[in-house]
Amino acid sequence: MKLAIIGAAGTLGSSTVFCVGQKGLVDEIKLIDIKRNIVETHAMDLYQGLLDDTHTKFTLADYSDIADCDILVITASVPYNSNVKDRSVNLVKNYKIVQSICEEMKPYRKPGSFIITSTNPLEAMINAYYKLLGEERNKFIGFCANDTIRMKWAIEEITGISYSDIKAFCVGEHGHAIRLYDQATVSGEPLVLTDDQKAQVDKMNVEWFAHWQSLEGGRTTGWTSSTHIAKIVEAIVNDSKVIMPAAAVLDGEFGCREVAMDMICTIGANGIEEIIDPNFTSEQMEALAVTAEKLRAQEASIGL
Numbered sequence: 001m002k003l004a005i006i007g008a009a010g011t012l013g014s015s016t017v018f019c020v021g022q023k024g025l026v027d028e029i030k031l032i033d034i035k036r037n038i039v040e041t042h043a044m045d046l047y048q049g050l051l052d053d054t055h056t057k058f059t060l061a062d063y064s065d066i067a068d069c070d071i072l073v074i075t076a077s078v079p080y081n082s083n084v085k086d087r088s089v090n091l092v093k094n095y096k097i098v099q100s101i102c103e104e105m106k107p108y109r110k111p112g113s114f115i116i117t118s119t120n121p122l123e124a125m126i127n128a129y130y131k132l133l134g135e136e137r138n139k140f141i142g143f144c145a146n147d148t149i150r151m152k153w154a155i156e157e158i159t160g161i162s163y164s165d166i167k168a169f170c171v172g173e174h175g176h177a178i179r180l181y182d183q184a185t186v187s188g189e190p191l192v193l194t195d196d197q198k199a200q201v202d203k204m205n206v207e208w209f210a211h212w213q214s215l216e217g218g219r220t221t222g223w224t225s226s227t228h229i230a231k232i233v234e235a236i237v238n239d240s241k242v243i244m245p246a247a248a249v250l251d252g253e254f255g256c257r258e259v260a261m262d263m264i265c266t267i268g269a270n271g272i273e274e275i276i277d278p279n280f281t282s283e284q285m286e287a288l289a290v291t292a293e294k295l296r297a298q299e300a301s302i303g304l
């Protein structure tokens with residue numbers, strides 16, 4: 001199996017090449033970016049860096065090389081800007097990038113190949129790929145796990161319960177997530193948090209992002225994101241039916257249509273094989289409807 005990463009010179013693209021490459025999941029990873037010189041140095045560096053660990057080949061590529069790729073990971077984006085307070089500010093500019101990439105890919109893309117993207121605003125971008133390339137919606141996967149990771153991280157910080165024992169999910173919109181406290185469990189038993197603890201989890205998440213931006217480090221969360229994008233690739237390659245959050249194109253699920261939203265998904269060889277109903281409460285259903293309306297308006301503003 002072969003995979004291409006478009007945006008591979010950037011923070012997330014290059015770290016995803018490393019994480020997927022190190023796991024030895026695919027025969028070849030093809031690196032594409034408009035910054036051809038940088039992406040070539042990554043290909044050269046990764047190839048020698050992982051010779052001991054993997055048979056995976058890392059190659060500098062063009063769109064004409066994607067014809068034999070089963071998975072296309074797209075992290076291409078306008079550059080990171082620490083002044084960005086909301087991920088939707090790059091909607092128009094990143095949609096233009098999505099349109100140009102679709103034009104480039106169309107003559108060569110293997111029918112049925114998976115599209116995984118991280119590009120923000122995430123839900124509009126994965127729906128854009130789906131609408132522009134138009135195929136089975138289960139093959140279009142948006143990466144949104146960071147909200148869930150940060151929810152569980154904050155719960156561990158506050159309660160002392162081990163991260164690995166906590167099962168909890170976020171849904172809705174990346175960066176404005178609906179935290180599903182009512183369905184959260186610890187080692188299979190309900191996780192009961194006080195209102196104060198829930199407020200603390202919410203506050204820690206807001207403050208974490210604000211602190212990150214204030215550091216003006218010039219980079220996004222490359223490591224957190226790439227380790228988990230690699231888990232999506234692994235779930236597809238190994239057909240492991242992993243349950244994880246992903247932005248999915250909805251077609252009537254939970255009353256939502258013509259929109260992509262973050263959901264709890266089973267991921268396997270067919271991509272998003274199931275969108276799981278966690279028994280949403282009526283309050284959560286209302287919050288989902290509000291988010292769907294907001295995202296639909298966002299998508300309509302770019303003509304989707």
Ligand SMILES: NC(=O)c1ccc[n+]([C@@H]2O[C@H](COP(=O)([O-])OP(=O)(O)OC[C@H]3O[C@@H](n4cnc5c(N)ncnc54)[C@H](O)[C@@H]3O)[C@@H](O)[C@H]2O)c1
Binds near residue numbers: 006012077120
């Ligand atoms: N969903 C998430 O949880 C999550 C997490 C982190 C980052 N992100 C998003 O992922 C995206 C990438 O982040 P990053 O930190 O890697 O950004 P980056 O600026 O480091 O990298 C973007 C890369 O895209 C390339 N690029 C731009 N236009 C292109 C085109 N038309 N064709 C090919 N390549 C092109 C650039 O040259 C650059 O190398 C951003 O939109 C960011 O907001 C999302």
